[in-house]
Amino acid sequence: MKRLATMVMVITASLSLLAGCSGSKGSVGEDNKLVIGIDDKFAPMGFRDEKNEIVGFDIDYAKAAAEKMGTTVEFQPIDWKTKESELSSGRIDLIWNGYTITDERKEKVLFTKPYLKNAQVVVTLAKSNLTKLDDLAGKVVGLQSLSSAADALNDHPIKSRIKTVTEFSDNVLALSDLKIGRVDAVVIDEVVIKYYMAKETGTFKLLSESLAPEEYGIGVKKGNDALLQKLQKALDEMNQDGTASKISQKWFGEDKVLK
Structure with missing residues (x-):
C-alpha cells in the first residue's frame, strides 16, 4: 500500500509539472x-x-x-x-x-x-464626385469589421447620416466591392490605402478630411x-x-x- 501511495504521489506530481509547463508558454x-x-x-x-x-x-x-x-x-x-x-x-x-x-x-x-503614426481615412474611386466627409451622407460605406476604422467612424458625427455601413472580413474585400460599385467609399488605414494607390495608379482618391489620427x-x-x-x-x-x-x-x- 505504501508503495502504491508513493507511485500515485509521483504520478500526480509529474502531471502537475506538465500542466505548469504547458501554461507557461x-x-x-x-x-x-x-x-x-x-x-x-x-x-x-x-x-x-x-x-x-x-x-x-x-x-x-x-x-x-x-x-x-x-x-x-x-x-x-x-x-x-x-x-x-x-x-x-x-x-x-x-x-x-x-x-x-x-x-x-x-x-x-x-x-x-x-x-x-497612422490615420483613418476615407477612400473612393478617382472618378467619384465625393470629395469631403459630408458627401458620405446617404451613401454606402465599407470597412473592416471590428477594426479601428469602425471605431473612428462610430465616433464621428457623419456616421448618423450614412445610409449603410457594410462590414468586411478584410480590406481587400472592401476595396474590391468599392471598385465594382457595391459601396461608395471605404474607411481604411492611411498606410494601407497609400500602398494600393501606388500599385493601382489612377484608381482611387482620398477624401480631403481624415476621420482620426492614431x-x-x-x-x-x-x-x-x-x-x-x-x-x-x-x-x-x-x-x-x-x-x-x-x-x-x-x-x-x-x-x-x-x-
Missing part, C-alpha cells in the same frame, strides 16, 4: 519561439506576396526584434475580429500587424510604445510584463542602431518609425 518565449497573430491581407504591414509568402513592414520589423531577443518567430494568420481572444487564450504571444492603440484595447492587452503598437497578453519589457528593449535598440530606419526605408521610402 509565451511568458518570454521559453520554447524560443514567439507566435505572432497577423491579418495576412493588410499590406504593406503584413500580407502574402505573389509566391504566397508572408511579407511586409511588420513582418521584417518582428523578425529583426526577435533576433535581438534571441528568439525565432512564427506568423499565425488569424481572424482579426478575435485577435484579443487569441492572445488571452495563449494561442498567440503577440498581436503585431498594424494594431492601433486605443483606450478600449488597453483594458484587454499590454502595449509597447507607439512605433508608427498610432500603432504591439499587443502583449495582460500580466506578461517580462515579455513586454524584453520586446520594448529590442525595439529601442533597433531605433538606436538604425535597424528600424532601414526597414522603414524599404517599405515606405522614408523613416516613419517613431523614436
Whole structure:
C-alpha cells in the first residue's frame, strides 16, 4: 500500500509539472519561439506576396526584434475580429500587424510604445464626385469589421447620416466591392490605402478630411510584463542602431518609425 501511495504521489506530481509547463508558454518565449497573430491581407504591414509568402513592414520589423531577443518567430494568420481572444487564450504571444492603440484595447492587452503614426481615412474611386466627409451622407460605406476604422467612424458625427455601413472580413474585400460599385467609399488605414494607390495608379482618391489620427503598437497578453519589457528593449535598440530606419526605408521610402 505504501508503495502504491508513493507511485500515485509521483504520478500526480509529474502531471502537475506538465500542466505548469504547458501554461507557461509565451511568458518570454521559453520554447524560443514567439507566435505572432497577423491579418495576412493588410499590406504593406503584413500580407502574402505573389509566391504566397508572408511579407511586409511588420513582418521584417518582428523578425529583426526577435533576433535581438534571441528568439525565432512564427506568423499565425488569424481572424482579426478575435485577435484579443487569441492572445488571452495563449494561442498567440503577440498581436503585431498594424494594431492601433486605443483606450478600449488597453483594458484587454499590454502595449509597447507607439512605433508608427497612422490615420483613418476615407477612400473612393478617382472618378467619384465625393470629395469631403459630408458627401458620405446617404451613401454606402465599407470597412473592416471590428477594426479601428469602425471605431473612428462610430465616433464621428457623419456616421448618423450614412445610409449603410457594410462590414468586411478584410480590406481587400472592401476595396474590391468599392471598385465594382457595391459601396461608395471605404474607411481604411492611411498606410494601407497609400500602398494600393501606388500599385493601382489612377484608381482611387482620398477624401480631403481624415476621420482620426492614431498610432500603432504591439499587443502583449495582460500580466506578461517580462515579455513586454524584453520586446520594448529590442525595439529601442533597433531605433538606436538604425535597424528600424532601414526597414522603414524599404517599405515606405522614408523613416516613419517613431523614436
